Amino acid sequence: MSQNPAHQAFARSDRSPFGVWWWTMDRWLLGAVAALLVLGVLMSFAASPAAAARMDLGDPFYFALRQCVFAAAGAAVLLGASLLDDRGVRRAAFFVYLAAILIMAALPFIGHSAKGATRWLELGGFTLQPSEFMKPALIVLVAWMFAEAQKGQGVPGVTIAFVLFGISVALLLIQPDVGQTILISIAFGAAFWMAGVPISWVMGLGVLSISGLASTYFLFPHVASRVDRFINP
Known part of the structure; x- marks a missing residue:
């Protein structure tokens, strides 16, 4: 059975950079990386208060916020690199x-x-x-x-x-x-x-x-x- 084109973000005939990316990327791998990023951010929120208190930092989520910035930057670099031929x-x-x-x-x-x-x-x-x-x-x-x-x-x-x-x-x-x-x-x-x-x-x-x-x-x-x-x- 063929898939309904309306359910796809890009048609298979679309040769634009995003169209080619959509049909050639490894979605399972991309999903696994996204899950790791989310898990890392969640774990940083759990560990940040204790680490911040030990180092006498005013913000208990200092390290968690830094991790969010790094995760966002890493995701941007990952998606940008995946668009390269x-x-x-x-x-x-x-x-x-x-x-x-x-x-x-x-x-x-x-x-x-x-x-x-x-x-x-x-x-x-x-x-x-x-x-x-x-x-x-x-x-x-x-x-x-x-x-x-x-x-x-x-x-x-x-x-x-x-x-x-x-x-x-x-x-x-x-x-x-x-x-x-x-x-x-x-x-x-x-x-x-x-x-x-x-x-x-x-x-x-x-x-x-x-x-x-x-x-x-x-x-x-x-x-x-x-x-x-x-x-x-």
Whole structure:
């Protein structure tokens, strides 16, 4: 049975940006993200009074209101990004990655330090962590490069992907941020695996990753301290 066109916001023949978006978006995924946003806001209203009282803030819903602002901004960015076509996504990922990498490179000089790490940039009372923007942009770029390498047109996509990954890891370890390094390494490995590379390459990358993770115990005192406390509280 065909659906009644009157029940649809846009006709299937509508090739406008919003029409194409309506028929190509993953509505289940969009609904799940919206549910997470709403749940996060509700939980912030439950937790905000206790946190505000502990920090002697006058407004008990100070953190909840901040969360509302962040949720609205995140929803706007999400919907705007979902309207981009493939080329637009690649271009946006490139500029976001470039901007995030430049800021990460400048963090040792202009960044905000806390608990032995310099990962944040203070802007008008807000703290911004550029590595959070770098992560999704990096995955889009390396997936693009792996796809270009598979076309066999002479583009050194695999080499470029590894260079982008290496730059990101180096800047994360300078902060230092071992957790983020592990996350992007897992994501990079998954993209590498789905690119259809030989299993020997994947195994080699896995051995290298495990060796690098083990070396953090000897290179970073805070990692060694956390591991020691976990083994012997």
